[in-house]
Amino acid sequence: MFSEKQRQLTYNFLVWAYVLVALFPVLWMVSMAFKPQNVMFSIPTVWFFWPTLGNFTYVLEQGFIRNIGTSLIVSCISTVLVVIVGTPAAYAFARFRIWRSNDLFLFILATRMAPPVAMVIPFYLIYAKVGILGSYTGLILAYLTFNLSFYVWVLRSFCRETPIELEEAAMADGYSRWQVLVKIVLPLLRPGIIATSVLCFIFTWNEFIYAFMLGGKKVETIPTVIPHFITAQGVRWGELSIVGMVALLPVLVVVFLLQRHIVRGLTMGAVKG
Amino acid sequence: MGVFEKTIPPGYAPVSEAEVGSARQRFWYPYVLIAPTMITLVVVALIPFIFTIYLSFHQMDFAQVGRFSGITHYKVLLSNTAFWHSVWVTTIFIAIVVPIEFALGLLGALLLHQKIKFRKVVLPLLFVPTMMAPVVVAILWKIMLAGSWGLLSYNILERLKIISEISVFGSKELALYGIIFVDIWEWTPFMAIAFFAGLQSLPMNPYRAAAVDGATPLQIFFRLTLPLMAPLMAVIGLLRFIDAFRIFDTVFLLTSGGPGSATETVSIFTYKRVFNFWDMGVATATAVVIWILFFIFCNVFYQIAQKKLKAF
Numbered sequence: 176m177f178s179e180k181q182r183q184l185t186y187n188f189l190v191w192a193y194v195l196v197a198l199f200p201v202l203w204m205v206s207m208a209f210k211p212q213n214v215m216f217s218i219p220t221v222w223f224f225w226p227t228l229g230n231f232t233y234v235l236e237q238g239f240i241r242n243i244g245t246s247l248i249v250s251c252i253s254t255v256l257v258v259i260v261g262t263p264a265a266y267a268f269a270r271f272r273i274w275r276s277n278d279l280f281l282f283i284l285a286t287r288m289a290p291p292v293a294m295v296i297p298f299y300l301i302y303a304k305v306g307i308l309g310s311y312t313g314l315i316l317a318y319l320t321f322n323l324s325f326y327v328w329v330l331r332s333f334c335r336e337t338p339i340e341l342e343e344a345a346m347a348d349g350y351s352r353w354q355v356l357v358k359i360v361l362p363l364l365r366p367g368i369i370a371t372s373v374l375c376f377i378f379t380w381n382e383f384i385y386a387f388m389l390g391g392k393k394v395e396t397i398p399t400v401i402p403h404f405i406t407a408q409g410v411r412w413g414e415l416s417i418v419g420m421v422a423l424l425p426v427l428v429v430v431f432l433l434q435r436h437i438v439r440g441l442t443m444g445a446v447k448g
Numbered sequence: 449m450g451v452f453e454k455t456i457p458p459g460y461a462p463v464s465e466a467e468v469g470s471a472r473q474r475f476w477y478p479y480v481l482i483a484p485t486m487i488t489l490v491v492v493a494l495i496p497f498i499f500t501i502y503l504s505f506h507q508m509d510f511a512q513v514g515r516f517s518g519i520t521h522y523k524v525l526l527s528n529t530a531f532w533h534s535v536w537v538t539t540i541f542i543a544i545v546v547p548i549e550f551a552l553g554l555l556g557a558l559l560l561h562q563k564i565k566f567r568k569v570v571l572p573l574l575f576v577p578t579m580m581a582p583v584v585v586a587i588l589w590k591i592m593l594a595g596s597w598g599l600l601s602y603n604i605l606e607r608l609k610i611i612s613e614i615s616v617f618g619s620k621e622l623a624l625y626g627i628i629f630v631d632i633w634e635w636t637p638f639m640a641i642a643f644f645a646g647l648q649s650l651p652m653n654p655y656r657a658a659a660v661d662g663a664t665p666l667q668i669f670f671r672l673t674l675p676l677m678a679p680l681m682a683v684i685g686l687l688r689f690i691d692a693f694r695i696f697d698t699v700f701l702l703t704s705g706g707p708g709s710a711t712e713t714v715s716i717f718t719y720k721r722v723f724n725f726w727d728m729g730v731a732t733a734t735a736v737v738i739w740i741l742f743f744i745f746c747n748v749f750y751q752i753a754q755k756k757l758k759a760f
Binding site: 186189190191193194197198201204207263264268270279281282283284285287288290291292293294296297298300301316319323327381382383384398412415418423426427431 | 477478479481482484485486488489492493494496497499500503513556559560562563564565568570571572573574575576577579580581582583584587588589590591592633637690693694696697701714715716718719722728731732734735738739742743746747750
């Protein structure tokens with residue numbers, strides 16, 4: 176029917192068409208960041224214009240740099256905590272016969288099931304009583320909920336995939352259990368740990384509800400700032416686009432650098448081979 | 449079926465008996481490892497949830513806990529048409545969104561699986577919609593589909609006279625479809641890349657055998673690829689289902705459940721109970737009801753997937 180070459184060309188074309196669909200709105204938003212006000216809403220749409228940095232001044236005036244810092248702090252600390260706490264657990268679930276491990280695992284999965292909007296209520300009340308509302312501790316603690324369950328869930332599959340023979344050999348050579356963990360298993364798991372922790376970082380970086388409700392005025396991550404640009408006088412689209420851009424950039428860079436690991440992380444080891 | 453024959457999955461059996469340490473030490477070891485995680489989750493997830501259940505049985509006066517009120521809130525909730533409407537909206541949403549994303553994702557994965565030039569560049573680019581913060585996605589599509597000056601709304605919808613003069617998100621009939629469209633745009637890449645990773649890690653031998661036996665591409669796809677991919681598809685499908693149900697950020701910023709309650713999903717319904725009506729009682733009751741429904745569903749799904757597909 177079709178020659179091999181024709182088919183390859185079609186496939187390539189389709190893929191790039193898909194990329195266009197995926198990226199075009201994003202690129203348009205980026206262009207909005209640099210559009211001067213008088214050109215932004217014109218009909219018919221203006222495609223070429225002199226870029227301006229005017230929108231940036233307003234954003235910086237609102238203290239956006241501080242928001243970036245806050246997001247960084249919260250996301251990094253949260254991810255580090257998740258890795259430290261979750262890695263041993265994932266390893267244990269994969270390697271040992273734990274009493275009722277299925278139930279425990281389902282419990283971990285269940286922590287992801289409640290809509291975050293509903294879970295905010297108890298958090299808000301408890302935090303208000305304890306006094307950590309609007310604090311870094313409170314927010315980071317809240318993020319442990321879904322990040323930890325996700326991390327353990329995914330990393331367990333990675334652990335299952337790593338061959339056990341290396342550990343057995345090390346044990347036969349006289350390594351203690353702890354040494355086996357640190358010297359053999361961790362290096363093997365490194366791609367999996369990186370991939371999953373990056374995903375956790377991204378989820379935390381992008382998260383809105385918990386940050387909005389539990390962060391208060393003192394801890395404002397990047398997503399929480401967005402409603403501020405929807406003022407009573409109208410929406411400040413140019414500034415919003417800048418926020419969107421900044422929110423996207425680190426994620427993009429990280430994904431680009433670690434894509435191979437992330438792609439593996441998504442398989443969750445469910446397909447053996 | 450030969451492809452499912454396995455003894456013990458590698459890495460799942462306990463390490464052989466060439467072990468160090470006393471028997472008691474060996475016994476406690478795994479529990480020591482999982483203890484921090486379990487303790488954290490109990491504190492951070494279980495306790496708030498139990499507190500939610502507790503709250504749902506009490507009168508709530510703004511943020512003050514009042515007297516015990518039994519199942520009043522549940523009665524109010526289950527007889528509230530707005531609640532059932534939100535369930536309906538969410539159900540339609542999931543019923544349309546998940547299968548479409550699933551199918552398009554699978555197609556996309558098959559496409560990526562071919563010899564694509566510059567695939568290493570294409571993958572992260574394709575992943576951008578999923579990687580963006582949902583709130584930013586909302587802003588983005590607000591820009592694209594805004595009333596009269598949005599890029600898409602003006603250039604395509606108006607010029608081609610499909611829809612004129614109205615904003616997609618301002619119309620009762622179209623708003624939900626707008627949300628559906630945005631969600632598909634946002635999450636299909638996730639499905640495509642996850643399935644692609646699965647396709648990449650499939651074993652080659654069955655395919656070689658099939659080629660020797662002279663199987664047609666269609667036969668290969670349905671009899672070989674699909675069954676092999678089934679565990680992954682179950683996991684990803686479940687994940688997407690759960691997340692689609694909890695959708696909030698995008699809907700909140702795009703329509704806030706409006707116009708009227710055309711796009712009021714369960715999450716938005718709960719949000720409105722809390723912040724518009726200060727009805728914490730009903731809001732917490734909603735959380736409990738939804739969670740129970742979900743738990744039953746996931747349990748059933750988990751059991752089936754584990755037995756039939758060896759997915760977990």
